[in-house]
Amino acid sequence: MLQNQIKEEKSLLQRGWWLALLILLSLIAPFVISEFYLTILCEALVMSLLALSFNLLFGYMGQLSFGQAAFYGLGGYAVAMLMTKAQFNFWLSLIAGPVLAAIIGLIVGYFCVRLRGIYFAILTLAFGELIFFIVFKWHNFTGGDDGIQGVFPPEFLKSLISYYYFILIVFLLSAFILWKIIHSPFGQTIISMRENSERTEFLGINIARYQLIAFVIAAAFAGLAGAIWVPFYRSVAPSYLTWIKSGEPVMAAILGGPSLFFGPILGMFIMTFFHAWVLGFTVYWPVVMGALILVVIFFLPGGILGFIQEKVHQRRERLNQLMEK
Amino acid sequence: MFLQTQGITKEFGKLRAVNNVTLEIKKGDIHAIIGPNGAGKSTYFNLVTGYHRATSGKVLFRDKEITNLPAYSRCNLGITRSFQITSIYPKLTVYESVLMGLLSHRKVTLNFFSSAKKFFKEEVWRTLEDVGLADQANTLGDSISHGDKKRLELAITLGTEPELLCLDEPTCGMSPEETDIAMSLIKKFSEERGLTILFTEHDMSVVFGIAKRISVLHQGTLIADGTPQEVRASEEVQKVYLGGSA
Numbered sequence: 001m002l003q004n005q006i007k008e009e010k011s012l013l014q015r016g017w018w019l020a021l022l023i024l025l026s027l028i029a030p031f032v033i034s035e036f037y038l039t040i041l042c043e044a045l046v047m048s049l050l051a052l053s054f055n056l057l058f059g060y061m062g063q064l065s066f067g068q069a070a071f072y073g074l075g076g077y078a079v080a081m082l083m084t085k086a087q088f089n090f091w092l093s094l095i096a097g098p099v100l101a102a103i104i105g106l107i108v109g110y111f112c113v114r115l116r117g118i119y120f121a122i123l124t125l126a127f128g129e130l131i132f133f134i135v136f137k138w139h140n141f142t143g144g145d146d147g148i149q150g151v152f153p154p155e156f157l158k159s160l161i162s163y164y165y166f167i168l169i170v171f172l173l174s175a176f177i178l179w180k181i182i183h184s185p186f187g188q189t190i191i192s193m194r195e196n197s198e199r200t201e202f203l204g205i206n207i208a209r210y211q212l213i214a215f216v217i218a219a220a221f222a223g224l225a226g227a228i229w230v231p232f233y234r235s236v237a238p239s240y241l242t243w244i245k246s247g248e249p250v251m252a253a254i255l256g257g258p259s260l261f262f263g264p265i266l267g268m269f270i271m272t273f274f275h276a277w278v279l280g281f282t283v284y285w286p287v288v289m290g291a292l293i294l295v296v297i298f299f300l301p302g303g304i305l306g307f308i309q310e311k312v313h314q315r316r317e318r319l320n321q322l323m324e325k
Numbered sequence: 326m327f328l329q330t331q332g333i334t335k336e337f338g339k340l341r342a343v344n345n346v347t348l349e350i351k352k353g354d355i356h357a358i359i360g361p362n363g364a365g366k367s368t369y370f371n372l373v374t375g376y377h378r379a380t381s382g383k384v385l386f387r388d389k390e391i392t393n394l395p396a397y398s399r400c401n402l403g404i405t406r407s408f409q410i411t412s413i414y415p416k417l418t419v420y421e422s423v424l425m426g427l428l429s430h431r432k433v434t435l436n437f438f439s440s441a442k443k444f445f446k447e448e449v450w451r452t453l454e455d456v457g458l459a460d461q462a463n464t465l466g467d468s469i470s471h472g473d474k475k476r477l478e479l480a481i482t483l484g485t486e487p488e489l490l491c492l493d494e495p496t497c498g499m500s501p502e503e504t505d506i507a508m509s510l511i512k513k514f515s516e517e518r519g520l521t522i523l524f525t526e527h528d529m530s531v532v533f534g535i536a537k538r539i540s541v542l543h544q545g546t547l548i549a550d551g552t553p554q555e556v557r558a559s560e561e562v563q564k565v566y567l568g569g570s571a
Binding site: 183202206 | 374395396397398400401405406408412413414415416417421422424425426428429430433434435436437438439440441442444481482484485
């Protein structure tokens, strides 16, 4: 029955025109939205990259990392320290961000991948806080709670619009690479580990090894997100590494839908823009965000995108049934 | 020597679940491990496949000691298993599930940039046709019937192209019709692919219908090992297990 090949069911979200439209919109965004919202858009893109890196572990590998911001912060600190203290070139510093995050990710991951579920989450949280405290307390080296200021990008990237395009390019390239990884045999392997790690181990897969590789990849992309954000913001602070920051990608994934590639991006965009909007009339942002998360958990358990995809799928099924009749 | 356990013992606290079992499984055999509930069949099985580590004794596969090798390493040497409670991928399609075994066995799981679905299409479809699941290729693992899940697990394990396939209660929970289909499949694979099959089973008609060799465990100890005729004739086996009626 070779003709019965898998029908690669293209969901609404996988269709190219959606993506093309979104990319087109992001290309023209600097000319149609205000500087304020362009800044928010930059933040949303950078944080979406952090959320995508987190979701490689959470949505695809089935492990909740509660320390992803530590790698984001390390990427940022690597850039800030190399540029301001060692007078490194911007591009070299930028590369050093994900490299440092990956190296620390390798060390932290070595211990974390031996655990599963809540224990994995707690250990990532513990390591995240440990890294935060080292950065926070080591005043002579990291600037402690003062952070590091005066991290400037090269001249041609100093304007908001040019740096926006730079962030957009890095985001699109990173998202493409992560997409490829998720759909590769490696991606299939970590998905199968999420579904049934015992079965996968008994197919010859060293679970800890693959978890570690995914952990390092996720750390590197989180580090890259931090590395591109710091020159935009011109400074870095220990708050980048806190568990509160680590909670943002968790909430974004739950909000948008962790089982879909674009879920955490949608979640992060909603959170970032909603945050900017809500702060315009109340400082009680966490209350509003908490209510939103509650609504999603109770009424849209697969996240907003998961809900939309389910509805589209149901509609298509109904249409197919009608056509068959 | 294909697979051999030498004086293998497994203790859980004060309970000795498998006691000093020395046994050889010959290449190409369909070898059944039987025994009453609590006899140590599953534990013995787990010692061979790496699910448990032995308290003492040795497991040898192709003359190489594998006693302390983790499960994935044993699988890479050619030992694959199914589980008593069917172990499949509930949220992967039948096709993706079978593909996973092949991706692992053919060592492409560290490929990061090619689409997984481009790999081994022919092999996946052939395996699906062999087990009769081709028409359910796009169905999720948890949406197929119990018997089909057992067949799917068999198909997943076949993807690793094992030399020794260990099946823990392969017909557990199956209807008589499903049992017949499953056992004829196992026999077919043993003959066509030269697979050695080690299985535990509680259904005596299945055991005596397919096994070329049978080993009987009782309270963790091996009390008989031989052809079905020899085992059937064993007084000790009749006394402790078959109730004298075999």
